[in-house]
Amino acid sequence: MDEWSPQELKKLQKKNKRLKALLQKYKQQHHLQHALILLSEQASTIPELCSFYPAIQRLLADYVPSKNFYVVLRNPDTGLLELSYFVDQKDGIQTPLVTDQHFEQGVTGYVFRSRATAYFTRETMTAAQQQGKFKILGAQAEHWLGVPIYQDTDVIGVMVSQSYDAKQGYSQEQIELFEVIALYLATAIERVKKRELLESQVKQRTQALTLSNQALNDEISQRKKALERQQTLFQISELASQSINIDDVYYHVHQIMKSITYAENLYIALYDKDNNWLTFPYAVDECSEDFGPRPFAKGFSELVLTSKQCQLIDRARSEQLIAEGIIERQGKLDPSCRCTSWLGAPLKTAQGVIGLIVCQAYNNKYDFVQEDVELIAYVSNQIANVLQNHLSQQALRQSHQELELRVAEKTRELRQANLHLQLQIDERRKIEQQLYHDAHHDSLTGLPNRSLFLSQLERTLGQYQRFPEKDFAVLFIDLDKFKDINDKLGHQCGDQFLIEVADKLKQCIRDHDLIARLGGDEFVILLTQLNERQQAEDVAKRIIAVMQQPFCNQGICIQSGASIGITYSKRDYSHTDEIIRDADAAMYYAKQTGKGRFEFYHPLLGYGNDQQEPHQRHHLMDLHTHFRASDIVNFDQQQPHAQLLDAYGEHPVLGSTSFEQLKRFASDNYELAKVELKLLKYGFNQHQSDIMSLLNCSSLLLDDKHFEGLSHWVGQLTNKDKLCLLFSEAELRFCSANQMKNLDKLYQQGLHIGLNEFGKDRCELSLLTQLPYFCVLLNATFSRRVLQDPRYDHMLQGVLAVTQLNDCMVIAKGPCILNYRSLLEHHGVHHFIGQQHAIAEQQPLHAIPS
Incomplete structure (x- = not known):
């Protein structure tokens, strides 16, 4: 065969390559x-x-x-x-x-x-x-x-x-x-x-039809039962009008009972309250003929009379009542005739319980059920009235007993009055005990509250001052990531988490130690009878270890933790506020330096004692302070309508911290009010803008002893129409009448008033009507939940409806994200807080002119 030429080989290679590509x-x-x-x-x-x-x-x-x-x-x-x-x-x-x-x-x-x-x-x-x-x-x-x-x-x-x-x-x-x-x-x-949707709709429709048929059958059955019960009542009512003796009434009642339930064995007992005696005027029983009168004891009949309710007793319940001592057996029972099911109903009249009617079954011939209980309860009152009517007629014929009956009745009424009075006294004593407990314990966790803790701490401090060898320690505990649990799992899960934390903390301390909840996610522990600081450190380590366990709910687990501040007893302490302040400062430092850890109090974290060197103390007045401004902008227009001014301080240990956090380092309320008023003046003077300035203000300045300085400064302002003081919803909710009166005076002086952190804990619309507020700043968490939960949207619409009446501006806090603001704008919120920027240089508080 001839060999392929190079040109033919080349063509074949190209065809082969093309075929491979096509393949x-x-x-x-x-x-x-x-x-x-x-x-x-x-x-x-x-x-x-x-x-x-x-x-x-x-x-x-x-x-x-x-x-x-x-x-x-x-x-x-x-x-x-x-x-x-x-x-x-x-x-x-x-x-x-x-x-x-x-x-x-x-x-x-x-x-x-x-x-x-x-x-x-x-x-x-x-x-x-x-x-x-x-x-x-x-x-x-x-x-x-x-x-x-x-x-x-x-x-x-x-x-x-x-x-x-x-x-x-x-x-x-x-x-x-x-x-x-x-x-x-x-x-x-x-x-x-x-x-998926089609199958779901078919299931729902099928279920609806099934429920409809079942409801129809139930209604028919209920109507049949109602007619039967009505006929039974007619038969019983006829007995009341018939002129027959009482024995015939008992017999007819027995026949009626046979028509509605198993009543082969039936007896009627009458109760003589005065003599505490039971008589059995009618009894039909296949196993017993001994139905003579007897004194009140501990039998099934007495249980019905004392409880005044129907009683259904089977063998199991009978043994339980005997074991509990409620029922006592009288003599030996014949094994061949053992009661296996017993049903008794009280005979109630306007005068009280006059006796009972009982049906019983032997040797498992019949088992009474709940429907039997309902039937006998339904007719027992009517039977009681019929019997009462005939018994009253019989009593009238026995006129010689009338005086004795009257004396017995008065005696019974007096005994009931004494019993009622004693019950009232006992009830009042229980209420007083409950009120004391509620006033000194947290309603959610059941732990002691701030009031009870401070009382115990004050007693412990007094004992330590008399006996210095009895050391103690206070642990201030703040839960880490509690806000994440509330935001992701909801407040109900947050409450359950707090309850579990309380149980865990109680397991970490001794029986004589005290643990209390101050509020929110803050807990305190008082350790007494200590010999060394290591004991307090061991407790803190146990708490941190147990809090490292994740909290799980609805398939979601969140790792929490605890930041703990510890202060140990020392002779310099003279008041409980100093102890709480130092423990709080140590806790805050532990949280700032990593969380999930503990720190003992050190003078650098707050106030030292008077014997310390000046350079060791860091007073609030020595901190360098500056202000930052946040623009209040509209969703469509980026020009600010107002500016929110916030004060920040440079702490030597904690770094740049908001003034709200630095308040803890104030020695007393007088110094805090003095510092806050100075910051208000300084921040407003530094801003001096043509738009409104929003400044946070605490309700402390509304107290009578601090209000005069605030009112005097407002009265001197020539541009007070550019100033709006913000008060938080939580503070205004607990303001006294005098504080609210002083707040109204500020408004009458021409000053604008605003509401801050609205919706953080609750959403009280009545608070919005107390003053014509200039603005309302929504809490960031509340704003975010408006987008997630329709219930919060309903609350927001209520807020918008009330604020529109006074032309009040509603401002949302939250991230500066266009999508976030756009969604809120659809819900009716048009104003937001923008980016922060500094407006004044840092300088010490003591250098700021008053």
Whole structure:
């Protein structure tokens, strides 16, 4: 055979190359077609989304590395990207849920915004992060592939697959296959959702029909029972009008009872209260003939009379009542005739319980049930009235006993009056004890409150001053991440968490130590009979260890902790306020330096004693202070309507801290009021703007002994129309009548008044009507919950309705995020707090002119 020429070989090579390309293209098209067919089958057969996503992952696994796979879809209500399915070899399910904006900040959000497929290796992803395109969150993959999910022309989510193996990347054919699956994924999801919805509606409709039929049957049954009971009552009522003797009445009652329940064995007993005696005027029983009169004892009949209620007693309850000493057996019982079911009902009249009617069954011939109890209770009153009527007629015929009956009646009334008086005395004593307990204990945890703790601390301090060898310590405890528990799990779970914390803390102390809840998430412990500081340190370590256990609810676990400040007894303490202040300062330092730890009090954290060197003390007046201003802006217009001014101090240990936190270092209320008034004057003078200045002010300045200085300064202002003093909702809620009167005086002087931190603890609309406020600043947590819980939206609409009457400006706190403000703007809030900026240089408080 002739050899191929070079030109012919070259042509054959080209044809071979073209055939391989066509074969590869055909293979790729076959894979795509097969994958789409499988996707359509899954969407048509799988009834729930929770099973649909794993099926998609298994489908992709045949063509694309997809061991690490997740799907993120946009929530149409909030506009945020939310996780729909997540499987990862390294990251747990908690990792993508660390923050609310996790996906918006990461590479997933980048793909969603760019609306295009993105493929990154470790190197290209690191470079993109350095360029500021997104943040790398979670474990970094070696290969990352993200494809947008389209619905018509809109991107509704992102489908992602990633590989932690540097050798296992994604080819162009695999990327194309991934894109095609994502292209049809939205349609498949909608099909599964519609099937889910249809099945749910069918179940609901079926359940509704079943309930409707059941309700109809129940109504028919109830009407039949009502007619039967009515006929029974008619029969009993006829006995009252018949002129028959009392024995015939008993017999007819027995026959009526047989028509409504098992009454082969029945007896009627009458109770003589004066003589404490039981008589049995009628009895029919297959096993006993001994129904003679007897004194009041501890039998089943006496139980009905004393409880004045129907009693259903079987063998098990009989043994229980005997074991508890409520019932006592009288003599030996015949084993051949043992009562297995007993039903008794009191015979009540206007004069009280006159006796009882009893049905009983022997040797398991019949078991009385709740329906029998209802029937006998229903007719017993009518039977009692009939018997009472005949007994009264019989009593009239015995006229010679009338005087004795009157004397007995007066004696009984006097005995009841004495009993009632004694019951009132006992009840008042219980109420007084309960009031004392409620006044000195926390209603949520049951722990002692601040008042009881301070009383015990004062006694302990007095004992220490007399006997210095009896050392003590105070531990001030603040829970870490309590706000996260409230925000993520709700206030009800937050309350449950506080209850569990209280139980844990009680396990860490001795029986004679005292633990109390001051309020919120703050607890204090008083340790007595100490020999060394190490004992207090051991208690703090036990508390920190037990608080490291996570708190779990509704499948969500949050790691909490405790920051503890400790102050140990010393001779310099003369008042309990000094002890609490030092323990609080130590706790605050522990929280600022890492949380989940404890610190003993040191003079650098607050006030030292008078014998310390001047450089060791850091008084409030020595702290350098400056002001920062935050613009109050409208959603549409960025020009500020007002500015919120906040004071900050530079503490040598705690660093830059707000004035609200530095208040704890004031020696007394007089110094605190003096400092606060000086800051108000300084902040307003430094601002001097054409727009309104909002300054925080505490209710302390509304006290009569401090108000004169504040009122005098306001009276001297020529531009008071540019000043608005803010008071927190919590403080105004507990203001005295004099403080509210002084607040009204400020308003009458022409000063604007505002309400701060509204909705933090509660949302009292009545507080908004006390003054025509210039503005109301909503608490940041309240504003965020408006977007999550319809109940808070209803509260907000009430606030807006009240404030609109006085042309009051409602301002929302929260992050400076356009999406956040846009959502709140839809709920009716149009003003927000902007970024902070400094308006004055730092200088010591003592250098600021008064």
